[in-house]
Amino acid sequence: MRFVLAVFFCRILYLAGRMVHKGTAKPGEWALRLYPDALKRLRFDGKVICVTGTNGKTTTSNLITHIFRETGHTAINNAKGSNMLGGVTTLLLNHCTLGGRIKADYVVLEVDERYMRFLVKSIHPDFFLVNNLLRDQIARNCCPEIVFDKIKMAVVPGTTLILNANDPISQRLSEGADGSARTDNPVVLFGMDRTPRSTETCQNGTDDGKVCPKCFHPLEYEYRHYNHLGKFRCPNCGFATPEADFLGTDFDFDDFSYTLRGTRVKATYGATYYLFNTIAAIAVTTAAGIPFNEAVKAVGTFTVHATRYQEFPIQGRKAQLILTKQNPASIDQSVDYVVEQHGERTAIIFASNMLHSHNKDVLYMYDVGFERMASTVDHIICVGDRCWDLAVRLKVAGVDMSRVTIADTLEKIPAAVGATAGDIYILSAYALENETKFLEVLKSL
């Protein structure tokens, strides 16, 4: 009876929330307060796939769901990235019968990396994908190894692990809990071969692969894709990139294509991290029973969610808004993008206090490789609560300060933009409280 009440309660709150455009986590949180064992009552007709990791969770889980649907199956997922227990509960209680049965062929759950260990107490995943582990939200996670320890607690018997062979940190989930070379869980590894964008050294500000996670001696890389993802080897203990079951090769960034198991895959977006996501999605869906060629075909029809990227004109100039997470790896990828463009460029960088805690520290800026902007970006405008601190960071990065403007109030932004030239790139962490006003000013120019 309490389960049925929890289901009704969750659905009513969800519908009410939708009317006022509220998030999807609260209905599930309240339902769990009403009946803490609600998730344990669920029975799945199909397979459960959990997706976690630092970057790419939302896109990859949406792509996995897309592949299932495109190949004629029913699939549900928390598409908007509400990935803590509340969000997952809202999704599941909205799709179950009153007896707790979920009839979908596939349930795809994006799960916050710290919460996965709690979810597996109630739900047994058939497949568990870990995209990558990078330095993220240091105020919450400290370092990727601490997150690794928490994810390791979520590895339960019988679950197939889908892991990134190019990531020396998360790939170690394939090791046994007792330190043995291999876990008893089935493991599928995906990875990327060298690409035209690969580098021999780390180009980013953050490198969590400097030392071997097993013996702490310096790790050597044959090539890197970004940050610490690449082909690595420890000369001291032999820890190295394992052979991937799904290895992308022969990358062509002009048409966003690559070869996987002898078949040419055509993606719809060419960022390196996105191509990683596509290989992960094909690996998961193939392991879950979708014919490989059908999964490959479906990747070519997926539209990347555009809310984290927008284009609009500013004073007749092309402007691109690139929303990032407030973590160095994510901001670094945006810096990469700006650096790779051609012609005269203006970067407008929004520097904020720490999200959620509102701490005034800006440690995350010091793990971003702004040094690459010193010789490539013509004008930089610093905006946001910590714009002066950003200017200090740019000075240490060797940026010529005559090219840097500090617009420390919204009123100063129009003149600052007017004094620059070329295409405009706006870098901002999403979910900022005052981001809306800042964007309103820019869009009104």
Next chain:
Amino acid sequence: MKHVNILHLYSKTLDLTGDFKNLDALCMRIRECGCNYAVSYVEYGEKISLEGYDFIYIGHGKCRNLSAVSEHIIQYREEFVRAFEAGTVFLVTGSARLLFGKSFETLDGKTHDALGLFDYTGKEFDGLTVHDELLHPVFAPEETVFGCVNRSENLYFKGENPSPLFTVEMGYSDNEKTGGTEGTLCKNFFGTWSLGPVLVRNPVMMREILRRLLGEDYRDGDYSLEQEALDRVLHDIHESAK
């Protein structure tokens, strides 16, 4: 014109939160003073010799990395004692401070011996302490230093810290009390929990280190941008405390 030899110890193993930018900023300021510098790196597993170095820097790291490093560094205890006694300038931030106490305990219950330069012990805990802090250096008590703390370790003295670097206006002292004192300043050894760009963002700290490093060659530079950024942080903190 002075030539400054800088040693960055364990730059790959202890490397959290962009701490190495302290060195970039220090080098920039040494150059502004008309002096030269050279930066060397010694990593985990390599032989440590501190002879000839004017400045030694060790940054914050993950506790499991720190445990490994402690086994390595302790082999060179005499080197560190000699350099410390000779007045070599040290800057040690975050969890690296634990390497200079008597010992520290990790979550697995193991106790790791440390260099024993100072009379404190450390302990790792299951969680994370994250906060901003406002500090007053003992060499310039009227000045305010802004620091960021992000750690999973505590540090304890049996009594009072005999040689603190700061008095704490906002944040936690070494014995995990609010207020009190934080850090170590003994001879030319600077140790603090304050992470990341503590030298970059706090002109009073940068100037003090430069004075001790360069002596007569020290010249004051333009810190107006850094000071403005710091003043705004302090203003925002005081406003939000109202």
